Amino acid sequence: MRINIEIKPGIHWVGAVDWNVRDFHGYSTKKGTTYNAYLAIDDKVTLFDTVKGSFKNDLLHCIYKVIDPSKIDYLVINHVEPDHSGSVVEMVDLIKPEKIFCSARGKKALLDHYHKEDWPYEVVSTGQEISLGKRTVQFIETRMLHWPDSMFSYLKEDALLISSDAFGQHWATSERFNDEVDTGELMAHATKYYANILLPYSGLIQKLIADVGKLGLKLDMIAPDHGLIWRKDPLQIVQAYDVWSKQIPKRKALVIYDSMWNSTQTMAKAITDGLVESGIHTQLLDLRCNHRSDVMTEVLDAKAVILGSSTLNNGMLPKMADMVCYMKGLRPASKIGAAFGSYGWSGESVKLLNAALEDMKMKIAHPGVSLQFVPRHEDLKKCVDLGRQIAVAINEEVKAG
Numbered sequence: 001m002r003i004n005i006e007i008k009p010g011i012h013w014v015g016a017v018d019w020n021v022r023d024f025h026g027y028s029t030k031k032g033t034t035y036n037a038y039l040a041i042d043d044k045v046t047l048f049d050t051v052k053g054s055f056k057n058d059l060l061h062c063i064y065k066v067i068d069p070s071k072i073d074y075l076v077i078n079h080v081e082p083d084h085s086g087s088v089v090e091m092v093d094l095i096k097p098e099k100i101f102c103s104a105r106g107k108k109a110l111l112d113h114y115h116k117e118d119w120p121y122e123v124v125s126t127g128q129e130i131s132l133g134k135r136t137v138q139f140i141e142t143r144m145l146h147w148p149d150s151m152f153s154y155l156k157e158d159a160l161l162i163s164s165d166a167f168g169q170h171w172a173t174s175e176r177f178n179d180e181v182d183t184g185e186l187m188a189h190a191t192k193y194y195a196n197i198l199l200p201y202s203g204l205i206q207k208l209i210a211d212v213g214k215l216g217l218k219l220d221m222i223a224p225d226h227g228l229i230w231r232k233d234p235l236q237i238v239q240a241y242d243v244w245s246k247q248i249p250k251r252k253a254l255v256i257y258d259s260m261w262n263s264t265q266t267m268a269k270a271i272t273d274g275l276v277e278s279g280i281h282t283q284l285l286d287l288r289c290n291h292r293s294d295v296m297t298e299v300l301d302a303k304a305v306i307l308g309s310s311t312l313n314n315g316m317l318p319k320m321a322d323m324v325c326y327m328k329g330l331r332p333a334s335k336i337g338a339a340f341g342s343y344g345w346s347g348e349s350v351k352l353l354n355a356a357l358e359d360m361k362m363k364i365a366h367p368g369v370s371l372q373f374v375p376r377h378e379d380l381k382k383c384v385d386l387g388r389q390i391a392v393a394i395n396e397e398v399k400a401g
């Protein structure tokens with residue numbers, strides 16, 4: 001879509017919709033994404049962020065519908081990741097901006113990416129304001145949300161928060177506002193985005209929500225750099241971030257596994273039986289059918305993470321190694337863990353999975369079940385028992401709060 005939308009009088013969405021992207025640094029974007037940029041027409045015409053390099057013409061097309069790009073005075077770079085700054089070199093050449101506003105870390109990141117020493121950088125910090133004419137922009141640094149350079153731009157008179165990657169979703173749509181799409185699907189995309197991008201920074205999000213509360217900003221609209229703009233009840237996404245960042249678990253367990261010849265899968269089903277008969281909401285997630293980023297979305301509010309893999313060449317199966325590596329980086333908190341798997345002779349996988357659970361600071365609530373080759377009916381009772389014991393631990397911990 002290459003149609004600019006006036007999101008507030010004099011403020012235009014001039015971004016790009018990427019219908020085709022399916023992998024975003026390891027995150028599966030099944031329904032694409034958008035790269036949002038915003039243009040404020042004022043005494044100082046200001047462009048907030050750009051788009052991924054390959055979408056530069058879409059950005060230009062939208063801008064030309066409003067104004068000649070050479071009339072842009074200011075460029076604000078809220079985040080230097082290439083999906084937002086990838087077209088900045090060509091845009092700066094074209095616009096020749098009077099000033100480029102960014103955080104101190106943003107200037108460093110721009111220099112480290114594009115090596116342009118002679119650009120007219122203007123470093124800003126939290127609370128600093130600039131006037132565009134009728135409008136005032138206040139900057140709020142959001143360091144490590146989710147890069148060191150990240151910041152928000154708050155347009156005071158419009159009560160509009162341009163929130164960079166925070167509050168975004170990877171979802172390509174022809175609509176631009178939250179009230180134009182299905183809320184359930186929107187929140188599902190926002191949840192996945194949080195679980196896969198912002199989860200490790202949950203502590204900082206709690207602090208940011210408190211700090212922004214202290215600033216007393218009126219929020220009429222929240223415009224992230226990906227996905228839909230929060231026009232109707234914008235605080236709903238702030239409230240959702242408050243809940244997600246507290247990582248309050250549900251009575252929910254995930255049995256995540258990979259299996260070559262289905263022995264570990266048979267064990268996974270028996271463990272699930274033990275959990276389900278104990279009244280725990282459980283999801284059985286075969287890594288050959290579920291993408292790591294969808295699994296992570298389920299991890300967000302689960303209390304127990306039970307990992308299963310058979311032994312392959314003295315290790316765990318590669319899809320499980322991938323899952324464990326990805327999950328560890330996202331630092332889910334306050335989980336219970338357990339491991340299981342079938343083996344043929346040396347049987348290392350359960351030991352390795354337990355080590356991975358410990359590494360992720362999960363509380364190991366059962367020593368694990370390791371079975372040789374195809375499980376007998378009697379063997380599977382150990383798996384059902386594992387499920388039951390995890391259910392007891394979930395009930396105790398969730399009750400204890």
Ligand SMILES: Cc1cc2nc3c(=O)[nH]c(=O)nc-3n(C[C@H](O)[C@H](O)[C@H](O)COP(=O)(O)O)c2cc1C
Nearest residue numbers: 259260261262263264310313314344345346347373
């Ligand atoms: C290529 C290959 C390598 C294997 N390497 C090991 C190994 O190093 N140690 C071991 O205990 N079992 C090993 N096994 C045996 C499997 O772990 C065993 O067949 C197990 O029951 C498979 O469980 P699954 O059906 O859940 O994958 C290997 C199997 C295959 C096919």
